[in-house]
Amino acid sequence: MTPHILINALSVSSGGGFTVCRELARGLAHARPGWKFTIVMTQGSAFHEPMKRETLGPNAAFLWAPEKTSRISSRLLYENFTLVRWAKANAVSAVLQLNGQKVARLKLPTISHAQDPVPYLPRMWENKGFKAKFGAMLRRRAIRAALKNADCMGFTSAYLRDLILGWERTTHPKRTEVFYNAVPEDWCSRDDGQMPPLASRPMQVLTVSDITPHKRQHLIAEAVCHLRREKGFEDLTYRVVGRIFDASYAESINLMGRTIPSADGRVHKPAIELVGRLSGDQLASEFKNARCFAFMSVCESFGIPPLEAMSFGTPVVSSDCCAMPEVLGDAAAYVPMDNAEQLRDVLRKALTDAACAESMRAKGFERFRQFRWKQTVEKMASVFDELLASRN
16 A cells, blocks of 8 residues: 655744745655655645645645644644544555654654754743743643654754753653754755855845744844944845744834944944745845854754855854754854854954855855755655554
């Protein structure tokens, strides 16, 4: 019988989660052309239309769950009853669960792929009231159940694996694997010489991420506004590409850059521009036009955008926390978490020290090639091979 893999993406709620879902679904469908793949997502979500436009392969299809499954309670009911019946009726062989949990009533071989460190980082919820703290506790409980019951626990980095297993000291998973996120295979054929020289690029700092406090765009905005007062940085701008998750936070960032005078005493173009989500070609243009890419997030289990920046020959400045040192290696310049003063110094050097910037660019071009979706997908497909073989 033809293997039929159900990819449960009902919990996808961010741009990074969307990218992982898309690349794993596309890659698995290509790696196992004789198998069937069904991706279940919530109809009407922010990622409904973008995913519909994707070409995943003739052996991949979508199952659109009702809009109400955007609420956790409705999603759990749908997963444990409607989805269980659907899986049985459609001869599903195994499950890829993209939130690191396991649907209790789906008695099928399961890879529970954890991508989110939030429940295990108290700084993300301890000062946000009872609801946030209780929500983190419930998610840890669900992940704890998956650690005990899933056939394989996947993690996007060794950092995330160690974080979760370190917290859940008494849990012994059946199997753990690190499935790194990556960049598209065709990017790896790029030549550094095809990218615009740094000296030809405008004095511009770029961040690509959802706009929300834990991404710390305000720190970068503050640094840019401070530098803008210095001679030589009169036209420095900060562009943020990504979906606005927190409107008040986005507005506070906008306010910083509206009336910042430059070193010459005049008000130039706005120092900060919040761009929103962009298409692939538009995003590529943003990367090519940036003199530096800044990423100060304090909650990352991998971090795809800095690698994307490296693939366009753009030097990367990053926070030194979470999975970033593991992923970026010696190709990035690191700033201690939430250290605004050092961020200004590092950005100043990346923007003005040509030798330093060119060294970062060269190392970045080597580093991003170490993370390829083809390798990640082949590893995951091999695990499915073993799980299906052990079931037969």
